[in-house]
Amino acid sequence: MLAFIFASKYLHIMEIRRDVFQAIADPTRREIIRLIATQPVKINTIAERFDVTRQAISLHLKILSECGLLHIRQSGRERLCEAKLEKLIEVHDWVEQYSKLWKGRLKALKNFVEQEELQSKIIKKNKRNKINQIKKSKK
């Protein structure tokens, strides 16, 4: 428990601020992942697709590489960037634990709404009966 408090206090200092969640937070980096998802691509080719300098893209690639989302392979004077999509399992698993919760809730909500509808129908029916009774008694 103490360790937990300690860890949470110094998390922003201790932790290498390069986890997968951090890496995919940036839209440019997500776009890079999309580009290299199916086949390895040269650094320059990636850079050409964006309107920022090659250096800026290089930095993004470094971040992605540092957190294990891609691997850079030297090939002559070129460098090929290959996606390591398995690293996304971390994110997948994290979301998955909550998807169970929200799916459960949606189901519960659906049941609730259906129950409400049923109740509302019964009330309406009773109301109609009462109105009919009043009408009858007026006659």
Next chain:
Amino acid sequence: MLAFIFASKYLHIMEIRRDVFQAIADPTRREIIRLIATQPVKINTIAERFDVTRQAISLHLKILSECGLLHIRQSGRERLCEAKLEKLIEVHDWVEQYSKLWKGRLKALKNFVEQEELQSKIIKKNKRNKINQIKKSKK
């Protein structure tokens, strides 16, 4: 196409820098989500669980709220934070499109490794036969 280039150029200016990916990038915010995932919790109760000030936590809650991951409900002088986990669908779907790719690759890799093993066995077998032949001829 032009629109895409334009969009990608000004993405970091145009975009409200508060998307779900950005929100879950911070470990403190992920921990907050964990705390309120199953039931609504008061702001102060959340803040007590961390070693930073209430104000810092309040800011995190604001960010989570702005991107739709939680809803703050006033209840007298208290404020209850309720998780809106459905918002994680965005992340879920994004990861899912790549999970298909990485699963496919792992399968391909498995096949490749199995093939390699088979090849290696055949080679070893051939080698063994040769050695035996040599041994035989020596005798």
Next chain:
DNA sequence: AATTTGCGCAGGTAAATGCTTGCATTTATA
């Protein structure tokens, strides 16, 4: 009515992020 509790808001700081320009280095190629 006075105090406590639960919060928001404003202003300030240090570090991180995202980008730039300029220069060095290695490897193909004319």
Next chain:
DNA sequence: TATAAATGCAAGCATTTACCTGCGCAAATT
């Protein structure tokens, strides 16, 4: 061998982030 191409590295800058302290205000509690 000179040159072009593909890249890395370093220094600098604006913006954002993740904190902090201090203050104010309204709803409960005493």
